[in-house]
Amino acid sequence: MSEVHVVRRSRLRERCATSAADGSPADAVLVSRPANIRYLTGRAPSGASLLLGAGGQDTLLLPAACDTPEPGVAHAHPGDELRIERLPGPDGDTAVAAADLAAKQGARELAVEEHHLTVSRHRAVTSVAPRLRLTGLGTAVEQQRVIKDDAEISALRIAAEITDQALGELLESILVGRTERHLALELERRLIDHGADGPAFPTSVGAGGNSGLPGHRPTDRRVEEGDFLSVRLGARYQGYGCQIGRTFVIGTAPDEWQIELYDLVFAAQRAGREALAPGAACRDVDHAARQVLDAGGYADALGVATGHGVGLEIGEDPRLSPAAMGKLDACVPVTVEPGVHLPGRGGVRIDDTLVVRPPADGGPELLTITTKELLAL
Amino acid sequence: MSEVHVVRRSRLRERCATSAADGSPADAVLVSRPANIRYLTGRAPSGASLLLGAGGQDTLLLPAACDTPEPGVAHAHPGDELRIERLPGPDGDTAVAAADLAAKQGARELAVEEHHLTVSRHRAVTSVAPRLRLTGLGTAVEQQRVIKDDAEISALRIAAEITDQALGELLESILVGRTERHLALELERRLIDHGADGPAFPTSVGAGGNSGLPGHRPTDRRVEEGDFLSVRLGARYQGYGCQIGRTFVIGTAPDEWQIELYDLVFAAQRAGREALAPGAACRDVDHAARQVLDAGGYADALGVATGHGVGLEIGEDPRLSPAAMGKLDACVPVTVEPGVHLPGRGGVRIDDTLVVRPPADGGPELLTITTKELLAL
Structure with a gap:
C-alpha cells in the first residue's frame, strides 16, 4: 500500500x-x-x-x-x-x-x-x-477521502462479507430469552472470528420497545416472542468499516402493524437505494427515502439523515440529509438507512452499505447482501 | 446521584x-x-x-x-x-x-x-x-475530578470485583492453542456477563514475544507452552473504570529467566504500591518502582510512566512519572504498573488499581485482588 x-x-x-x-x-x-x-x-x-x-x-x-x-x-x-x-x-x-x-x-x-x-x-x-x-x-x-480507489472498495467488500457472515450465523441460533447485550457481544465476537480488525462501531441490538432506535446501546432486555428485533453492526477490515442494519420479528408470525411498518420502511430504503447515482444530489437521495415515510405519516419519527459515507470512519462525508450540499460521485460508498421508531412499541431500521456506480455499470453496488425480507425467527 | x-x-x-x-x-x-x-x-x-x-x-x-x-x-x-x-x-x-x-x-x-x-x-x-x-x-x-467521593470509589470497587472475576474465570480455562484475540474477546464478554458497562479500555493479551508490551493489541498469535502470557483488562461500572495487569507462564514450570524477570517486576511494583500515601510526590512513587528496575539493569525497557489516575477516564490525573509535578491525596485511585519487555523474548507487566489512603487507615486500598504470584497455567 x-x-x-x-x-x-x-x-x-x-x-x-x-x-x-x-x-x-x-x-x-x-x-x-x-x-x-x-x-x-x-x-x-x-x-x-x-x-x-x-x-x-x-x-x-x-x-x-x-x-x-x-x-x-x-x-x-x-x-x-x-x-x-x-x-x-x-x-x-x-x-x-x-x-x-x-x-x-x-x-x-x-x-x-x-x-x-x-x-x-x-x-x-x-x-x-x-x-x-x-x-x-x-x-x-x-x-x-470521499472517492475510494479499488483497494479501498475491496477492503469494504470484505468488511461487508464478514458482517453478513456474522449476522447470518446469529440468525441460525436461538434468540428468545437472550439479552440485547449478549447478542451484541456475540455478533462482535463473530466479526472477529471471521477476520475483522474489530467492530467498526458499537454493535446495536434493540428488542421490543428498543427496536428501531438509531443509536440504541444494548441493555439487559431479553428477547421475547412477538418482539421486533433490530440489529446494527459492521466489521472493520484493514481500517475500512461498513454498516448493516436489519429488523426481524420474533415468533411464528408478525402482527399486522409490524408488517405494515416494515413494508413502509423497506419501501423508503429501496427508494433511497434506487436514487443513488453519480451526479445525484445528496439531498435528493435523502428526499427519495424520506418522502415515502412522510407519505406514511411518519415524518416526525425520522432522524436527521438517512445515510452517510463510510470508509476509514463510519459517518464520513457525504451526508444524506435534507440540508446536505453536493452531489454523489461514482466509487463513493454510502449507507442508506431510514428507520421509524414508535415510542413504547418499537420500530424498524434497514441499513445497507452500497457503492455508487453509474447505471452503465449496473447501478449501485450492494455490499451488504443479507436478505431484507421480514424474517420471523 | x-x-x-x-x-x-x-x-x-x-x-x-x-x-x-x-x-x-x-x-x-x-x-x-x-x-x-x-x-x-x-x-x-x-x-x-x-x-x-x-x-x-x-x-x-x-x-x-x-x-x-x-x-x-x-x-x-x-x-x-x-x-x-x-x-x-x-x-x-x-x-x-x-x-x-x-x-x-x-x-x-x-x-x-x-x-x-x-x-x-x-x-x-x-x-x-x-x-x-x-x-x-x-x-x-x-x-x-482527581479526589473521588465515596460513591465514586464504590463504583471503582465494583469495577475491580468484576475485573477480578472475569480474569479468575479465564485462568480456569484451557489457554494453550487459543489466540490472543480470542482470549481478549472472552475476557470482555465475561466483564459484561458480570455486570460491567463494558471494558474500560481495549483488553490487551500478549503471548510469548508479545508479552509485557504495554499497549499491545491482540493478534492471531496462539498461546504456546513455555510462553509468558500478559493480560491487561478492566471493567467500566457506572462510568468508572479500573485496570489490572497480570503475567503468567504457560506450562508446568517457568524458566529461570522468567522467574528472575518476574521477581524483579514484582519487586518494582510492590515498591511503587508501598510508596503510595497522602502527601507523597507523584514522581517519588514512580521513582520507587523505577529504581528497582534500574538496579536490575532494565532502565531502558521501562515506559514513560509507571502509573496514572483512573476514574471516568483511564489515564486521568495524576500521572506517576519522573516529570510529574504534584503530590498524592487521600481518596485518589491510581494504577501502579511497571513492566519490562525484552524484544523477541517477551516480558512482564503487573498492574493494580489502588486508592491512596493514610497509614492510619491501613495504607493504600488494593482494589484488584487477583493473586500476583507467578502462576504456571
Whole structure:
C-alpha cells in the first residue's frame, strides 16, 4: 500500500499548493486527525502527527509513549519516502514537534487541521514557531477521502462479507430469552472470528420497545416472542468499516402493524437505494427515502439523515440529509438507512452499505447482501 | 446521584468565580469534554455541551442527532436544576448554541475548555457571540475530578470485583492453542456477563514475544507452552473504570529467566504500591518502582510512566512519572504498573488499581485482588 500513500500525499500537496483555505499556498502541511494520517501513511499510532515538509520530506512524528506494537520503529515501508521519528520525552506533543521541524526545514507557512487541533495545541504550535504563519487546511484530506480507489472498495467488500457472515450465523441460533447485550457481544465476537480488525462501531441490538432506535446501546432486555428485533453492526477490515442494519420479528408470525411498518420502511430504503447515482444530489437521495415515510405519516419519527459515507470512519462525508450540499460521485460508498421508531412499541431500521456506480455499470453496488425480507425467527 | 451533580457544579462555579485562568472571574462556563460533562451532570450524550449560565441556570444542550436512548428528553432528575435542551437542526453545534444562550442570559465572559474545543469550534463560538469575552477554563474540572467521593470509589470497587472475576474465570480455562484475540474477546464478554458497562479500555493479551508490551493489541498469535502470557483488562461500572495487569507462564514450570524477570517486576511494583500515601510526590512513587528496575539493569525497557489516575477516564490525573509535578491525596485511585519487555523474548507487566489512603487507615486500598504470584497455567 505504500506507493498509494505516496500518491495520496502528493495529491494533497498539489491541492495545498494551488489553493490553501485563505488563497495563498502553504509551504508545509500538518495533519493531526488520526483517520487522515492513516489515509496518508497507512498507519495511525495514537498521538501521531504527519508533516508534509517544505522540502518535499514527509515525516510521521510519534509520541514517546506510543502504543505501536513495535517500539522504536525508525524506517518506513520500502518505496515510501516517509521518515518516522519518535519524540524523546514523554510530555511532548507531536503537533508542536512537527511545527518546530517545519520551521527548521525553512517553511514560512503551515496549514493545520483547525477542525481537529484544540485551541491549546494550536497555541502551543504557534509559540514553538512564532515566525511560521499558520493557515487552515480545512477538510482537504476528508474531501480527498470521499472517492475510494479499488483497494479501498475491496477492503469494504470484505468488511461487508464478514458482517453478513456474522449476522447470518446469529440468525441460525436461538434468540428468545437472550439479552440485547449478549447478542451484541456475540455478533462482535463473530466479526472477529471471521477476520475483522474489530467492530467498526458499537454493535446495536434493540428488542421490543428498543427496536428501531438509531443509536440504541444494548441493555439487559431479553428477547421475547412477538418482539421486533433490530440489529446494527459492521466489521472493520484493514481500517475500512461498513454498516448493516436489519429488523426481524420474533415468533411464528408478525402482527399486522409490524408488517405494515416494515413494508413502509423497506419501501423508503429501496427508494433511497434506487436514487443513488453519480451526479445525484445528496439531498435528493435523502428526499427519495424520506418522502415515502412522510407519505406514511411518519415524518416526525425520522432522524436527521438517512445515510452517510463510510470508509476509514463510519459517518464520513457525504451526508444524506435534507440540508446536505453536493452531489454523489461514482466509487463513493454510502449507507442508506431510514428507520421509524414508535415510542413504547418499537420500530424498524434497514441499513445497507452500497457503492455508487453509474447505471452503465449496473447501478449501485450492494455490499451488504443479507436478505431484507421480514424474517420471523 | 443528582444532588451530587448539583454540588459539583456549585464547586466549579465557585472555583471559576474566585480564580479564572486569567485572573478575572468568568460569568459563565462552557464544558464540552464528555467525561467532564458526565462528572457534572451524570450523563454525557455524544456532542453535548454544558453551560453553567450567568444567572445560576445550568443547561445541557444536546445535538438534534443525539443517540440518547430516549429522544426528546426534556426534564432532569428531580432535585437537579439542570435544564435539558435539544438543538432543532441537524447541523448545529451545541457549544455554539451554549455561547449564544450565555450571551442572551447576559453573560459578559465565558470560560471554555481550550484543551478540548477545536480551533474551528472556538471560532464559531466567538462569532455567534462577538461581545462575549472568551477565557480559558483550563483543566479545572479534571482537577476537581482527581479526589473521588465515596460513591465514586464504590463504583471503582465494583469495577475491580468484576475485573477480578472475569480474569479468575479465564485462568480456569484451557489457554494453550487459543489466540490472543480470542482470549481478549472472552475476557470482555465475561466483564459484561458480570455486570460491567463494558471494558474500560481495549483488553490487551500478549503471548510469548508479545508479552509485557504495554499497549499491545491482540493478534492471531496462539498461546504456546513455555510462553509468558500478559493480560491487561478492566471493567467500566457506572462510568468508572479500573485496570489490572497480570503475567503468567504457560506450562508446568517457568524458566529461570522468567522467574528472575518476574521477581524483579514484582519487586518494582510492590515498591511503587508501598510508596503510595497522602502527601507523597507523584514522581517519588514512580521513582520507587523505577529504581528497582534500574538496579536490575532494565532502565531502558521501562515506559514513560509507571502509573496514572483512573476514574471516568483511564489515564486521568495524576500521572506517576519522573516529570510529574504534584503530590498524592487521600481518596485518589491510581494504577501502579511497571513492566519490562525484552524484544523477541517477551516480558512482564503487573498492574493494580489502588486508592491512596493514610497509614492510619491501613495504607493504600488494593482494589484488584487477583493473586500476583507467578502462576504456571
